[in-house]
Amino acid sequence: MPKVKVVERILSANDQIAAENRARLDAQGVVTINIMASPGAGKTSLILRTAEALRGRLRVGAIEGDVASSVDADKVAAAGVPVVQINTGGQCHLDAPMVTRALDALPLDDVDVLLVENVGNLICPSGFQLGQRWDVVVSSVPEGDDKPLKYPGIFTEVDAVVINKIDLQPYLDYDEAAFRQTVRALNADVPIFSLSCKTGEGVADWADWLVAAVDK
Amino acid sequence: MPKVKVVERILSANDQIAAENRARLDAQGVVTINIMASPGAGKTSLILRTAEALRGRLRVGAIEGDVASSVDADKVAAAGVPVVQINTGGQCHLDAPMVTRALDALPLDDVDVLLVENVGNLICPSGFQLGQRWDVVVSSVPEGDDKPLKYPGIFTEVDAVVINKIDLQPYLDYDEAAFRQTVRALNADVPIFSLSCKTGEGVADWADWLVAAVDK
Numbered sequence: 001m002p003k004v005k006v007v008e009r010i011l012s013a014n015d016q017i018a019a020e021n022r023a024r025l026d027a028q029g030v031v032t033i034n035i036m037a038s039p040g041a042g043k044t045s046l047i048l049r050t051a052e053a054l055r056g057r058l059r060v061g062a063i064e065g066d067v068a069s070s071v072d073a074d075k076v077a078a079a080g081v082p083v084v085q086i087n088t089g090g091q092c093h094l095d096a097p098m099v100t101r102a103l104d105a106l107p108l109d110d111v112d113v114l115l116v117e118n119v120g121n122l123i124c125p126s127g128f129q130l131g132q133r134w135d136v137v138v139s140s141v142p143e144g145d146d147k148p149l150k151y152p153g154i155f156t157e158v159d160a161v162v163i164n165k166i167d168l169q170p171y172l173d174y175d176e177a178a179f180r181q182t183v184r185a186l187n188a189d190v191p192i193f194s195l196s197c198k199t200g201e202g203v204a205d206w207a208d209w210l211v212a213a214v215d216k
Numbered sequence: 217m218p219k220v221k222v223v224e225r226i227l228s229a230n231d232q233i234a235a236e237n238r239a240r241l242d243a244q245g246v247v248t249i250n251i252m253a254s255p256g257a258g259k260t261s262l263i264l265r266t267a268e269a270l271r272g273r274l275r276v277g278a279i280e281g282d283v284a285s286s287v288d289a290d291k292v293a294a295a296g297v298p299v300v301q302i303n304t305g306g307q308c309h310l311d312a313p314m315v316t317r318a319l320d321a322l323p324l325d326d327v328d329v330l331l332v333e334n335v336g337n338l339i340c341p342s343g344f345q346l347g348q349r350w351d352v353v354v355s356s357v358p359e360g361d362d363k364p365l366k367y368p369g370i371f372t373e374v375d376a377v378v379i380n381k382i383d384l385q386p387y388l389d390y391d392e393a394a395f396r397q398t399v400r401a402l403n404a405d406v407p408i409f410s411l412s413c414k415t416g417e418g419v420a421d422w423a424d425w426l427v428a429a430v431d432k
Contacts, residue, residue, distance in 0.1 A: 143256025
C-alpha cells in the first residue's frame with residue numbers, strides 16, 4: 001500500500017496570532033474571556049458588574065469591541081477598570097491582530113482577568129480565535145428563549161452561558177426552562193447563569209464561578 | 217494627454233442575481249422589503265402584526281431567514297401567510313441566490329408585499345442586495361438607545377426605522393429622543409415608527425405608511 005502523505009493543519013494567520021496572544025497572556029498570568037452576544041444583550045453591563053463583584057479578589061481589565069464609537073469603553077473606564085476600545089470600522093467580529101494591539105496598550109501586569117467584549121453578533125465572532133482561554137455567550141430575556149435554536153453554533157462552542165435581564169421576566173413570555181433545555185441539547189455540561197445586571201441578582205454566583213475557574 | 221480607460225462597475229455575482237430578482241418581482245408587481253435587526257428584536261412579530269394590519273388592503277407573503285430552525289416560518293404559516301424558510305447553515309446574512317430559490321417556492325401571483333426577514337445581525341445583512349425595493353431596520357427598546365452609534369452603517373442605509381417593544385419602556389432606561397436624534401444625524405429624512413408588536417400600539421401608523429409607499 002502506498003504511504004499516504006499526511007498534511008498537518010497549518011494555522012491560519014489569525015490562529016497563529018491568536019496563539020501568540022494566548023502565550024503572552026499565559027506568561028503574564030492573565031486569564032482572558034471572550035464575551036459574545038447579540039447587540040444590546042448587556043455585555044458591557046456584565047463587564048461592569050463582574051468588575052464590581054471581583055473587587056478585592058481579582059484585578060479586571062477590559063477590551064471593548066464595537067464597529068464604531070467608544071460608548072462602552074467610556075463607561076468601563078469611568079468604573080476605574082483599565083480598558084481599550086477597538087473600533088472594527090465595519091468588521092463584524094474582533095480578530096487576533098486587533099487584540100494584539102489592544103494588549104500593547106493595557107497594563108497587563110495589573111490584570112488577572114481580561115474581559116473582552118466582542119462585537120454584538122451571534123454568528124461571526126465565534127469563528128475567530130483571539131487568544132482567549134474561555135468563551136462566554138450572553139443571551140438576554142427580551143431576545144426570547146429560542147435563540148439557541150436559531151444560532152446553535154455559538155451555544156455549542158462556549159464555556160459558559162449567561163442569561164441576562166431576568167428582571168424583565170415578569171413582562172415577557174420567556175420560558176427559561178425551554179431555553180436551558182435547548183442549550184443542554186447543544187452543550188450538555190455548560191454552566192448556565194441567570195442574572196440581572198440591572199438589579200445585581202445572580203451576579204455573585206457568576207463571579208464565584210469565575211474566581212473558582214481562574215484558580216484552576 | 218493619453219486617454220484614460222474607464223472601467224465600468226461590473227456587478228458582483230450577488231448583485232447580478234439581486235437585479236434579476238428585482239426585475240422578476242417588479243414584473244409580478246411584488247414590492248419586497250428586507251427587514252434587518254439584531255437577534256430577538258421582533259422581526260417575526262413585526263411580520264405577523266403587519267400581515268394582520270394589511271389584511272384586506274394588501275396581500276402579504278414572507279421569507280424567513282435564519283441560520284437554523286423553522287421556528288419563525290412555522291409561526292408565520294400558522295397565521296395563514298404564504299412563507300418560505302431559508303436556513304443559511306451558518307452564513308450570517310441572506311444573499312440573492314437564496315432569495316431566488318425562495319421566490320421559486322412562493323405563490324407570487326397572490327402576493328403584493330413580500331416581507332423578507334434577514335438573519336438576526338446588525339452588520340453583515342446590509343452588505344448584500346437581495347432584490348428588495350426597501351430596507352427596514354428594527355431596533356427594540358431593551359437593546360438600548362445607543363445602537364445607531366455602535367452600528368451606524370445599517371441605520372444610514374435603510375428606508376425606514378422601526379422601534380419595537382415600546383411596551384417595555386417603563387421598565388428600562390431608554391431615551392427614545394436620543395435614539396431618534398442619533399438616527400437623524402445618520403439618515404436625516406428616514407421615517408421612524410415607534411410600536412409594540414406585543415400590544416399592537418403604533419402598528420397602524422406603520423401599516424398605513426407601507427400602504428401609501430407601495431401605492432407610489
